[in-house]
Amino acid sequence: MPPSIGTLSHKNMGIGKGLSPPPLPTPYSNESLPGNTSVSKVKEMLDTANSQRLSWGQLLMWWPMRMWRNGFGILITLAAIAGFILPQYAPRSTFFVLFVWLTLFLVAIGPSTAAAEWALRGASLHNQHAKRRGQNLKAQPGSDRIIDSLIDVRRNNFLHFILGMLAVLFMTFTTLTPVSEIAWNMTLMLTITAGLAMSFHIQFTAGSFDHLEDEEPFLSLHAPTHHPTQIHRTLSEVVVNHLDPALRMRWEAWRRRLSGFLKEGVEEGEALERVLYIVHLSQQGLIDGEGLDAELSDLYKGGCEELLFDKEAEISLNLLHRLVAHAKAWQPIFFNLIDRLQMDLLDHSASIVNKGWRMDAECDHISTDGQGGLFIFLHNQTAESKKVRVDVILPGGMPDAYLFSVEVPACSSPKTSLPLSNTSGEEDTIQWMAHYLDRTVVLWLKITWSSGVSGLRQLSVSLKDENSQVLQSMVIHTKVQKRIGAGDKNRRSRLRRARQLVRTM
Structure with missing residues (x-):
């Protein structure tokens, strides 16, 4: 005998003793839990980070790019000096000056920043990959020195960015001040100061970027400070x-x-x-x-x-x-x-x-x-x-x-x-x-x-x-x-x- 309508609705609604409610939908059931990424997935992410670091690092160490990065501060300094000598030829369009100098600055600073960030990302993924294989790289002697060196590179890039942006903003501000006035001269002097400071700092820290194009990026950062007697x-x-x-x-x-x-x-x-x-x-x-x-x-x-x-x-x-x-x-x-x-x-x-x-x-x-x-x-x-x-x-x-x-x-x-x-x-x-x-x-x-x-x-x-x-x-x-x-x-x-x-x- 077929069940009654009341019985059907009673069972379908999951009401009654001994019956469980229908399961909730699980749209993310096939995805791994946070922190449980598989070894193969971490290896794939690590290979991507290494590939990106190498690409940006090789671009950074390409000799035209090196010359441009090292010479940006000098170039904006010379432009500011030209403003002192030939103020009548100084561009007065704020948008034009900001667009040109900001573009040149980002081209100069971009590769080093991208390579350094991918290097830090690679270091983090190396640690995750080792953990998935039952090892802890952070506990190994020399790991702290490598991380500190990578953070130093990030810090240097940040300082280069600050000095370069100050030079660009000061140069842009000259378009908003009357030519040859005190504010004009002071702004150009600040531009020269920031440009020279950026150029000198890049020269002094040039050796700290060599590892970014290296197939073994952490080898040159490691020092044998802990060795057996x-x-x-x-x-x-x-x-x-x-x-x-x-x-x-x-x-x-x-x-x-x-x-x-x-x-x-x-x-x-x-x-x-x-x-x-x-x-x-x-x-x-x-x-x-x-x-x-x-x-x-x-x-x-x-x-x-x-x-x-x-x-x-x-x-x-x-x-x-x-x-x-x-x-x-x-x-x-x-x-x-x-x-x-x-x-x-x-x-x-x-x-x-x-x-x-x-x-x-x-x-x-x-x-x-x-x-x-x-x-x-x-x-x-x-x-x-x-x-x-x-x-x-x-x-x-x-x-x-x-x-x-x-x-x-x-x-x-x-x-x-x-x-x-x-x-x-x-x-x-x-x-x-x-x-x-x-x-x-x-x-x-x-x-x-x-x-x-x-x-x-x-x-x-x-x-x-x-x-x-x-x-x-x-x-x-x-x-x-x-x-x-x-x-x-x-x-x-x-x-x-x-x-x-x-x-x-």
Whole structure:
């Protein structure tokens, strides 16, 4: 029997015991909740931010645009001076003056502002992308310095905007004042002041915009302020400590994938040291492209090409060149020690022949503002691992002494002098360098001198056994002087050359 009309209406209205009201419409049910954006979506947004930053950054660093940006303040200053000299030719249309100068100003300031904002957006998306993958970039050493540098660029852009807008408004105000009157002259003087201030500030801060056109925008902003005092993986640890947090995350993923292609019997640590060392030799012109490929084929099986030669790889071979050159720009004295070890192996010098202890050390030749770096290499060429003491004495330093107790693994030494490379499969310096670098103990110290100390200073490094018997010692000199100008110009120049290295390959 069909239900009654009352029963139908009763059920359709959802009234009655045990019945639920009809569900409400959910027009946004397919969208993710705020803060729950998927990894792929964040990656897509990150790629967009990087693409926009690169586009605007390349436009900013294009030489006509650089000249226009640097010259806008001078141009409006010259226009104001022309108003003093030839007031009868000064335009009197307020709209015309405002439109022309505002357009020229926005063209000059627009690319730097857009690139800097996209860089900040990219930094935020890098943090979100890392969080989706279970990592926190903000907790990594150096992240705060990178963010502060990006905010400084925004602050500089804001100051450029304020000074430029003041110059444009003052120039526009001249059309509203009688020619050659006091208000006219004062307005032109203010225009000159704002224009010159903008021009000088742009010149002084020009170096802070280089990263905006960089494929790795945070690498040049990172500084190795937090590094271990004692390192064992000589080249790889030094290179890694100069990577920004996002790039270090990519490095670790690349290293794990690359280790899966190692040939049987090849140790991962020694292989990575050898790869970085042959990249260093390639940059010196001591090994060509064919030799580099041959060395890589000795270490890795076929199929690793996408991890080394593919531009889309986490760390391509071109980027590896950049990273080694970047570390070299920061720590040239470290690579001096690498080169000296290479020469000892090539010549089979006394430090190799004696099959005992080998110690080498070098500090920065100039300690700017009383601060510098010191690297100490220790090699135990005996048959077993041993503990030793290292004493560093700095008269007038803060502190004036460092005392270390370290265990140095055994490191066998070659029996004769070696060629740099040998294609016949016999022993060569490249193989032995990887062997030594994987078994080197490196002490990486920051030395500080007391305020008021200046001029040529010396420090001593002593290697002692467990009974405090001196095995080796050496004296090193450094020049302590005050900083001249802002930052280390030589280092910035080396970092710029390291960035350009990839483009020329």
